[in-house]
Amino acid sequence: MTxxxxxxxxxxxxxxxxxxxxxxAPDAVLSRPGPEVDPxxxxxxxxxxxxxxxxxxxxxxxxxxxxxVGVSAQVFVVDVTGHPKAASVHGAFALCNAKVVEATRWRPxxxxxxxxxxxxxxxxxxARVVVEAVLPxxxxxxxxxxxxxEARALQHEIDHCAGLLFLDRVAGxxxxxxxxxxx
Amino acid sequence: xxxxxxxGIVADVSEALARLGANLTDSTMTRxxxxxxxxxxxSGPGAAEVDAALGPLVxxxxxxxxxxxxxxxxxxxxxxxxxxxxxxxxxxxxxxxxVTRVLAENGGxxxxxxxxxxxxLYVLVAEVDLPAGTADAVAKRLAxxxxxxxxxxxxxxxxxxxL
Numbered sequence: 001m002t003x004x005x006x007x008x009x010x011x012x013x014x015x016x017x018x019x020x021x022x023x024x025a026p027d028a029v030l031s032r033p034g035p036e037v038d039p040x041x042x043x044x045x046x047x048x049x050x051x052x053x054x055x056x057x058x059x060x061x062x063x064x065x066x067x068x069v070g071v072s073a074q075v076f077v078v079d080v081t082g083h084p085k086a087a088s089v090h091g092a093f094a095l096c097n098a099k100v101v102e103a104t105r106w107r108p109x110x111x112x113x114x115x116x117x118x119x120x121x122x123x124x125x126x127a128r129v130v131v132e133a134v135l136p137x138x139x140x141x142x143x144x145x146x147x148x149x150e151a152r153a154l155q156h157e158i159d160h161c162a163g164l165l166f167l168d169r170v171a172g173x174x175x176x177x178x179x180x181x182x183x
Numbered sequence: 184x185x186x187x188x189x190x191g192i193v194a195d196v197s198e199a200l201a202r203l204g205a206n207l208t209d210s211t212m213t214r215x216x217x218x219x220x221x222x223x224x225x226s227g228p229g230a231a232e233v234d235a236a237l238g239p240l241v242x243x244x245x246x247x248x249x250x251x252x253x254x255x256x257x258x259x260x261x262x263x264x265x266x267x268x269x270x271x272x273x274x275x276x277x278x279x280x281x282v283t284r285v286l287a288e289n290g291g292x293x294x295x296x297x298x299x300x301x302x303x304l305y306v307l308v309a310e311v312d313l314p315a316g317t318a319d320a321v322a323k324r325l326a327x328x329x330x331x332x333x334x335x336x337x338x339x340x341x342x343x344x345x346l
Contacts, residue, residue: 024304026271026272116304117301118301118302118304119299124342165335167269167308167335168269168271168335169269169337170267170308172341173295173297173309173310174295175308176297176299178299
């Protein structure tokens, strides 16, 4: 597998990042489309480091987008390393201004979200995507081709950056499931 | 049927119906805020007989059964275009009333609906048949109404792959 990031790793951010509180729906920031960012802006680099730090301390978290820490911006991090549903895995990475440019092999799957802690939903996502974005702290465009669970995680995070939650994409009236048991 | 949830309610109720010769047809069961709820249609014996057969199950006061006779099955009306509406936002009075009124005023017929309240978050997902060609106007009106309620709404065409 060729490295779409050309050797870039989160260490390049030069910042351990700070763990930030995660906001939950119905916070308005989650429904607002985030603006594009300047990937070379030190504030954006810092935000990417904070997202990584927050993702790492959150059990089971495979991705986190800027709106989830209260910042309306097109920045997110993903790390599906070790996940049983993952096929292609690119480790931990952060992307700015990401766009899905190709999406094929649509499959249903059940998703949860740290910002919607009590519900899960069945959502159809492309099992193979090509995403174009920019790495924080660089000006280099990257083109990432991935599949399976990493593809799902990317689409979920790109949705966050566009102000969309999985609740906006559930597959039907019986596709919403409660996590908490009221007994 | 509605009551305090416990393992075995479905088995107990369906067994009582089977013993009576009542044929269970369509039904839907879920838990609503922890309460067991089951709406079912069965054919065969009369309402009074079913009521009597369920008597032992409701005697403890933990389960409530309401049995009514319904008319014969009717052919489903010609369906419009199937759509899916998602609504979510901070819980407040009247969200369901306001958004479903928009659907009704445009001839939309809800065929399935789920609402959930978790903490301060209210979520509604409805499947709705809309008259052909009305979806764009309905989506526009829904956006206006949702804006006034400070909730998010999306209306999408339901995909159907017939294999």
